[in-house]
Amino acid sequence: MKGIKTLVSAAAIAVCLGAASMASAASIIIKDPDAPTGPVDGPFTTSAGQIVVKSPSSLQAPVTCGITFTGNVSGGIATINGASLTGGGLCALPVLKNIPAPGWVLTASSLTNGTVTNVGYTIASFPSTNCGPNTIAVTWNESTKTLSGSNIGLTGNCTIVSLSATAPKLSVTNP
Amino acid sequence: MNNKKQQAQALLGLALVAGCMAVGSQAQAGGFSTPTYGAPGWGRAFGGGSLFKNDPSAAFNNPAAMAFIDHNVAQMTVDYARIKLKYKGDAYDYQGNPASTAPVDDFNNSTPLSGDGGEGGFTAWLPTGFLVMPINDRFAFGLSQVVPLGMRSTWDEDWKGRDFAVDTKIETVGLTGSLSFKVNDQFSLGLGAIVQHSKGFVSQNLNVTGAAGMSILPGAPSGVGANLMRVKVDNTSVGWFTGVTWKPTEQDTLGLNYHAKIKNKMEGKYNIRADAIGRSFMTDTDSNGTTLIELAYPGLKLYPDGANAETQLDVPATAGLDWVHVFNDRLTLGASATWTQWSSFKDLTLKSNGNTIIEIPYKYKDTMMYSLGGDYRFTDQLTLRAGVAFDETPTRNSTRDPRIPDNDRWFTSLGFGYDIKAIPGLVIDGAYSRQFVKEARIKTVNQDRLGGSRLDGKVDAKGEVVSLSATYHF
Numbered sequence: 110m111k112g113i114k115t116l117v118s119a120a121a122i123a124v125c126l127g128a129a130s131m132a133s134a135a136s137i138i139i140k141d142p143d144a145p146t147g148p149v150d151g152p153f154t155t156s157a158g159q160i161v162v163k164s165p166s167s168l169q170a171p172v173t174c175g176i177t178f179t180g181n182v183s184g185g186i187a188t189i190n191g192a193s194l195t196g197g198g199l200c201a202l203p204v205l206k207n208i209p210a211p212g213w214v215l216t217a218s219s220l221t222n223g224t225v226t227n228v229g230y231t232i233a234s235f236p237s238t239n240c241g242p243n244t245i246a247v248t249w250n251e252s253t254k255t256l257s258g259s260n261i262g263l264t265g266n267c268t269i270v271s272l273s274a275t276a277p278k279l280s281v282t283n284p
Numbered sequence: 285m286n287n288k289k290q291q292a293q294a295l296l297g298l299a300l301v302a303g304c305m306a307v308g309s310q311a312q313a314g315g316f317s318t319p320t321y322g323a324p325g326w327g328r329a330f331g332g333g334s335l336f337k338n339d340p341s342a343a344f345n346n347p348a349a350m351a352f353i354d355h356n357v358a359q360m361t362v363d364y365a366r367i368k369l370k371y372k373g374d375a376y377d378y379q380g381n382p383a384s385t386a387p388v389d390d391f392n393n394s395t396p397l398s399g400d401g402g403e404g405g406f407t408a409w410l411p412t413g414f415l416v417m418p419i420n421d422r423f424a425f426g427l428s429q430v431v432p433l434g435m436r437s438t439w440d441e442d443w444k445g446r447d448f449a450v451d452t453k454i455e456t457v458g459l460t461g462s463l464s465f466k467v468n469d470q471f472s473l474g475l476g477a478i479v480q481h482s483k484g485f486v487s488q489n490l491n492v493t494g495a496a497g498m499s500i501l502p503g504a505p506s507g508v509g510a511n512l513m514r515v516k517v518d519n520t521s522v523g524w525f526t527g528v529t530w531k532p533t534e535q536d537t538l539g540l541n542y543h544a545k546i547k548n549k550m551e552g553k554y555n556i557r558a559d560a561i562g563r564s565f566m567t568d569t570d571s572n573g574t575t576l577i578e579l580a581y582p583g584l585k586l587y588p589d590g591a592n593a594e595t596q597l598d599v600p601a602t603a604g605l606d607w608v609h610v611f612n613d614r615l616t617l618g619a620s621a622t623w624t625q626w627s628s629f630k631d632l633t634l635k636s637n638g639n640t641i642i643e644i645p646y647k648y649k650d651t652m653m654y655s656l657g658g659d660y661r662f663t664d665q666l667t668l669r670a671g672v673a674f675d676e677t678p679t680r681n682s683t684r685d686p687r688i689p690d691n692d693r694w695f696t697s698l699g700f701g702y703d704i705k706a707i708p709g710l711v712i713d714g715a716y717s718r719q720f721v722k723e724a725r726i727k728t729v730n731q732d733r734l735g736g737s738r739l740d741g742k743v744d745a746k747g748e749v750v751s752l753s754a755t756y757h758f
Binding site: 167168169170171172197198199201202233234235236 | 388389391392493496497499500501502503504505508560561563564565568570571572574576579580
């Protein structure tokens, strides 16, 4: 009986530790400098974004494109429902997977780190590209409001050499 | 009876010329022009042009000289040409790496392109024919079949310079008619027209991934796969030529001839033996319907399954000054200077339905050819000939490529003529001509849209021509 109590206590501690860990995950919120008291949930748009990728269709040569994300923040999580690529050459060709639904889901694990799930894209031209979806690690810089990542591999022989996007209305906070 | 005999002889002469009306190839001179002489002319290395006595090649080279031919002459010539071209050197891709290739499905597995192209030259048979018929004391009429332009080079399909040239074949066959007018015993005029059919065939590899690397995909591997583009065009065009001949003394004949530039717009088709990448680049489109090739090179449209092709390849104008001096009844010498307006050939532009596919600058320069040669009548039946000529190249070091790897050359010739007494009026002439071509430096960078590769090497060329003529005087 004592043994069972001990086991239950240990389990309780473990649950509490887990809860503490969950509680330490950061939240993504809307923090509009023009409306500081506004709601923490809502739409966002990035600007001045750039992505450099290598893929089979580019013969593994790096392709640099401008990128703009649009999405929505809800419950501390940002979901990217729209993404557009700009620039010449191959930038017009990728078809992004999981956009607009279910979207690329951005979750902050700390004030400076996070993940984006469901990331992937295809290019039909030969050699064709079919990469992802994968979960990729990204970093956040609160002072510059910049989401970035580098040298991120995707299944299907793709590499996100670099990613940078500025989201002026987003903020990552501790709950 | 005599008239009938003359008609029969004339028909025989025409038949001799008609026998030459087959499409020939070329015995190369500067650029892609070819000498238009029978074996006697080859034996003299063209010295004195067509001013030697009773030379029916006057029918094209200087029609005024026909005025001093006093009976019908028909000449049929067959030239055998052997030109050797060897490339030695290196090739680099647009990133400066040694030229390489890789399979389309494993483009990281590249292997060097090590082949030097093999024997880039050729052997060919070239028929030429002339017929001159005096009409009366004043007028003479001439016919000829000549090959004013010709060039061929053939490199291996997988050689290191495949992005610059694989096959090049340019041929023109002209049929001419001319008339001379003897003003007096010292002076004559001549005028002629030529109808020529030109054919051109060129092929080379389109380095699609290199071209992409030069534009939208910097860093992309060069030389992946193979896309052999083949262009075949032809055209029929018309030109004119003229000449004057002056005999200031009994021993001297001077001649001036001019062959006008012939506009030559050649049309045909091209196709591309495209691999999967090449086909994808040429046919896959973005949401706006723009192909990858167009994304890389706006305005460029390529159709791997073929489309119309057109190019302008004019025949340059030439002017020649010839002089023949008869020293005695055995020795006659001739000298010539010929100017060719090669500067009219500025670039090789390939268009398709108004869309420029490629424009390769050549910027040829005008050239001179100087020649000296003569006849020595060794016996009543046997005439010996010799000659030497220097022929400037129109190519420039900066634009010379393996398609036409030309340079200055010397012709040295020996020849003979033999009267066949058993058949009155029949003369057999033979000549051997050896060409010594200055080493042609090939240091050129390809167009971006062709992959941006670079060649750094040289082509050693040499050639020989054996010429045999049957000339019938009737």
